[in-house]
Every structure is written in C-alpha cells, then in structure tokens.
Amino acid sequence: MDTITLGDVTVTRVREYYGPVGMTPEAFVPDSPAQAWDTHRSWLVPDFLDSETRIVNTAIQTWVLRSEGRTILVDTGVGNHKDRPYAPVWSRLETDFLGNLARAGVRPEDVDIVINTHLHVDHVGWNTYLDGRTWVPTFPNATYLMARADFDYWNPANEIKTLLGRGNQNVFEDSVAPVHAAGLTRLWEDGHRIDSNLRLELAPGHTPGSSVLRLESGSDRALFVGDLMHSPIQIHEPDANSCFCEDPAEARATRRRLLGSAVDSNALVFPAHLGGHGAAEVVREGGKFAVKGWAPFTRYTESV
Template structure:
C-alpha cells in the first residue's frame, strides 16, 4: 500500500452509530476508513467478478471492483460497566503498513463524546493480538507507552498470548508488542482468559466464543440484551462479501482452512435469526442481520441510530 487511510473525522458521519439491545447499548467508535489498496491485499480472492455475484454489496460495502473496509471499536454500555471491544490502530505508532503509520486521529475525542472518556472504561476486550486491534491499548506519555485506560482490565486469550510468545515474529510485530501489548503486562492490567468451546461469560450479558483460524486464539464477543443479541466479529468475518462467499480467506489468516470452518459455523448459527452482526472492519452501516439467499447469505443492514450518551 502506498496511500494513506481516510480520516473519518473529516466526515459528518464520524460520530458513530449505536444499537440498543435492551439494557445494553453498543456504539461504533470510528477511527479511519482504510484505503482502497486494503481490499486486494487483505482479501485477494474478492475480485470484481466475485463482487458482481453479490450486487447487494454496492454501494455501501463495495465500489465497482474493490471492497470498502474500516477500522473502529465497539463501546458497550451495560448497567454496571463500560466496555471497549478492540482498540484499532492507534496514534503516533511506527508501522510497516503506510496506511497505519503514525496516525493522528481524534479517536479519543469521539470515544469521550460517546460517553467513554478513557478513565471511565472498566474493561477492554481484545479479540486477537493483531496490530489493528490493539493500537489504542496505549498512548505516549513523556516518551513512554502507557495504558490509555488507566482503570481498566484488559482481556486477551491465553491461547493467543501463548501462540505469539513462541512465534518467530518479524520486527514490525515485535514493535507492536513493545508499544501496545507489553505495557499492559508491565502495568499488571492484562488478564489472560481460557475460552472453552462453549464460550465463557466475562460480564453480565457479555460472552466470549472461540473463533480460531485467523489467529489460533481469536474469539468473538456475544452481547445479550433484554430485547435482542448481537455478535462482534473480530476478524472471523472481515467483510460482508464473506457472507456470500464464505470460502474467501484473508492474507493474514494463520490457518485459512480453520478460518473458513469457523466462519461457516457462525453464519449457520446466525442465519435467519434476529441476532445483530457487528463487523469489526465492516464499513458503514456496519451492522445487520444475516439472511439466507440462494444457498448463500447476505447482510440485511441495520444502520443504527444516534443515542445520546448517559454521561458527558
């Protein structure tokens, strides 16, 4: 990639949408739109012909021949907790990917405007330890990377942690761990969780379910309100095109075959239900329900609304 990502801050829609599940509200906290070059790099099999076979992808999720992708977090408000799911790319970090290198966005301002100033966040859930999911774990202060959310516990998969601890990482990935992951260990704020096949509840209405394949320890996040449920994908589903073509794999999958099996199971479970699918990299409108269509699936969009924060 040679171009930079588009700053959502420059667009009227940058405030982000919200979905009320009943006693639980989930908000999209925008970081950036990813540049067009992301599509052929991340999902190289998603060619124009493939996109043409799913005309419902246009105009929101694709152009004529490339997919739209974004980076954002989900901020979840329960009766007792403020929870952040994934933390994007982060500001001021040296990254090999030009679209992620030394960003300067107003992500923290948007987070606070949604009622989640950093000091109010109780729990940060990290679906997997990839660069574009951990960046705002930390911020730079007096030349040191410190936890952005000073009172939060950070949850990560033990299987994920163990995998990377023994992996032969290249320098860019080692840098990411130094600036965005290891400071959490050093501050004592990270908790490693074992996520069994049946999943595990980490807060009332918040459940982790294993979704391996993209990484060995990745999990998705189920949200259960009094009116309906939702699923935050992590990178088990990168883009809605993978509903119509679930066999499409990512260049970043550690086990592509397992990633496809995981995705097929998720889609089978979600199809023709009222469960809201919230895509971690889905562009606006970001969310929808999964519907069966001619032996495949499609996303029936639910754009969300502007719900005022419960605290300034």
Template sequence: MGTQTAAAATAALPTRHQQRWRVGAVTVTKVTDLLLDMFTPAALFPDWQPELLEGSGSWLSPDSMDAAGVHALMSVHSWVLTSPGRIVVIDTGVGDGKERPHTPVFHRLQTGYLDRLRAAGVAPEDVDHVLLTHLHVDHVGWNTRLVDGRWVPTFPNARYHFSARERAWFTDPANHSDRNRNSFLLQPDSIAPVIDAGQAEMIAIDGREVVPGLSFHPTPGHSPDHASIRLRSEGVEGWFVGDLLHHPIQIRYPELNSVFDAVPAQARASRRWALEQAADSDALVFTTHFPESSVGRVTRDGDGFRWAFL
C-alpha cells in the same frame, strides 16, 4: 489484519450512517479510528475471481466499494458498550504514534480517536473493561498511549481481557515470521504495559462469560486463538466477530479467506459457524472492518447467507 502492503488511508470519517444501537439494555456505539480504501477485492482475497461481482447490485451496497467500483472500502474502529454501571470497549484500533514500519498505513498515526470517544460521551477513565478479539495490530493499538515518553494504559481503570494463548504465541520466538512480525512488534508498546500495570486478565477462550452478558467464543483461523464475543441482554443477542469477516463480500461468499487469515481451512469453518449462529439467533452482528454502519443482520439464503446493513 496482519501485514499490509498498500499505504493509503482516508481521512474523512462517516457521518451519514447510524453509529449507535441497542442490544437489550446495552447501548453500543461505534468509535472510528480510521478508514481504509486501498484494497481491491483481488488484493484482499487470494481466491478472488472478477465474475464473483456479477449481479452484485442485488446483494452488495454501493457504499461498500469506492465510487469507481474498484476498491473495497473498510473501517477500523472500536465498539463501546454502555449499560447501567458499566462501560466496555471491544477492540481498540491502531493507536497513535505507534512505530509500524512494516505497515505504512498504520505508522505513527494521529487520528483523533480519543476526541471521538469523548464525543460519544466516554472518557478513558470511565471504561471498566476492554475486550480484545485477538492480538493483531489494528485491534490493540489504543490499549496504550504515550505519556512522558512511556506507553501507559489508555484506560487506567479498566481490566483488559484477552487470550492467554495468543499472548504466549506472539512472544514465542519460534513463531516469529513475516506474517506475525507486527504482532510481535506491538507487544512492548500495546500489551506489555497493560500487563505491567496489573490490568490484564489473560483468559482461556472457551465460551465462558468474562463480564456479565459477555462471553468469548473460539473462532480460530485468522489468528491462533481468535475469539468472537457474544453479548446477551434482555433476551437479545449481538455478536462482535472481529476479523472473521473483513468485507460484506464474505457474507455472499463465506469460503473467501482474506490475505490475513493464517490457517485457511480453520478460518472458513469458524466463519460459517459464526454466520450460522448469527442467522439462527437473529442477532445484530457488529463487524470490525465493514464500511458504512459496520452493523447488520445475517439471514439464511438457501445454503448461503445474505447481509443487510442497519
């Protein structure tokens, strides 16, 4: 996401939805940072029309909206991939103690994320690779943690893989704007310490594998060099789609951009491409902001698509 104007976050974490899946030989575990319950569909989607929810009982699960049916429920979390000899984290949430005055819901948090990571059986020292779909505030925060007044890599033994182009974009003063201010603000506390520690792998987003079985694919539009990450293992596919999708409503209406999508036409094209890839490969789709399990499958429905949570 980019800049937010609302300032409400839920403290309760999901307990009744599945939190662990298999993709071939890889176990994928969801580790939640926080939940969000402040967006109405009209606030989240600039082109929203109320009639789009007519008949939604047939395609929108009840836990995707709050009990009053007013607010779209969302999550911020990491995906932890465990396979023999390797542990990978995809996206790292908001982080604790970060100065985010432009986004009150993310400002100076204390979320218990690391306790939940350890409860999932992973210590920060165990992680071998961190993969970032893009460099927005709610995807990079746990790259680092504060130790003795300094921001240091949370995962001291990991290589951090992320777009070289996004790093350059969000450090070029010519690109500083209200939309991008959080991505500039986070550079000193969430990106630079990783680079300074010699743990960064700044890459081209071109479809090549960066870790065996894991490849970054260009899906720009939400951010300058947004990537979707494909996992292949034992003939099975999973897609980690980052911020191509913010809510299940966008499966039914993929033309709906969120308020956080910087280049609308490009975001729509990337979203449709990814949905087609997921539907045609019968892949598990791991989202970064969907509520409930945050995992499901996309199937074709005429000229459109249908989503089913797992």
C-alpha cells in the same frame, strides 16, 4: 444514530478511521470469486469498494458497550504514533480517536473493560498511548481481556513463525506488553463470562486466539466477530478468507459456524471493519449466507 439499544445493553460506534486500505479485492480477499464483487457491486459501492480505483474501503472503529453499569470497549484500533514499518498505512497515525470517544461520553478513566478480539495491529493500538517516551495504558482503570492463545502466539519471546510476520512488528511490544506489565490484563482460555448479558468465546482461524463476543439480553442477540470477516462479501462467500488469516481452513469453518449461529439466533453481526452502517442482519441463501439488512447506525460517508 451512533448508539443502538439491544436488550439492556447500549452499543455505540466510535470511529478511528474510514477510507481506502490500499488493496484491491483480489489482494485483500484472494479466496473470493472475482464475479462475486461484480454480482454485489450495486451495494458494495461506495461503502466497501471504490468504483474508480477498485480499492477496498475499510473502517477502524471501536464498539462501546454499556452493560450492568460498566463501560466496555471492543477493540482499540491502530493508535497514534505507533511505528509500523511493514504496515505503512497504519504507521504513525495522528487521529482524534480519543476526542471521538469523549464525544460518545467516555473518558479513558471511565472504561472498565477492554476486549481485544485478537492481537493484530488494528485491534490493540489504543491499548496504550505515548507519554514522553514511554507507552502507558490508555485506560488505567480497565481490565484488558485477551485470549491466552493469542497472547502466547504473538509474544516475540516465543519466536513463533506467523503468517502476518513483520506486518505485526512492534505491536506486542508497544500495545500489549505495557498493559500486561501494569497488571491490567486477564488472559482467558476456554471462554469468559463478563456479565449476564455478555460472554467471550474462542473463534480460531484468523488467529489462534481470535474471539467473538456474544450478547444475549432480553429478546435481542448480537455477535461481535472481530475479523471473522473484513468485508460483507465474506457473508455471501463464507469460504473466502482475507489474506491475513493464520489458519485458512479453520477460519472458513469458524466463519460458517458463527454465521449459522447468527442466523439461528437472529443475532445482529458486528464485524470490526465494516463501513456503511457497520453491522448486518444475516440469512441463509442456499449453501451460503446473505445480508438481509443493516443496523440503524449512521452511515459513514467521508474518509477520515
């Protein structure tokens, strides 16, 4: 199953990539206790960790929501033909993402809203595609929703020194600026209500303008949390940051706050990068949290 229904909203999972990210647990989530990966090894392998290489597996995917007659994309992956000299694993990809989107029943012109939970390399790539030698909006009829805090932070014109630094080189220029120049962006600040089912909230820490999408429809609840966590180990170890968090202390506080909110509201948690079944039910466990169960999406089993 690639589509589930939550209240009046359907959620479809569309893959761009699944496989190794080229980093060990110690490199990818340096704050995580080494024993945690061994403690949870029985279910981390193979979906989230390769048992032989000890390389972390990750997914690059888009969540397609259909709500109140509109088609909404949550994050747009890496994109094709993007030059990423300091992120070689994502440089000049040629994936069939648009084909996968079409198989999910979505043409680029059908998309009404694009949500970029933050403006990292692997969340904005398909905002644009290469038309000859020019980057143009992939979804010409969409409004692209971006937090102003992230737009300003990653805009090279502002010359802000970032933790990710050159790892995000070219990203603003080829995947953000073209849609802004086309008049398709809406930069929101304190929060943004999309419709009666969906609203955006700031969730700073990973980046200053990181955001979550909260779904409340009927009796169903969900949180689309972007990079609040890259691995489910961060549910069990909520103080463990990835190496990409711009403000580590704020990222820890935000992660704990939103995981607590998910438990209290019985919300399904949709991180951006989980392979396996993609989304998790979460419970409290002592002073931490734990995965209670998985969403019924078809499990990723092969690297692509």
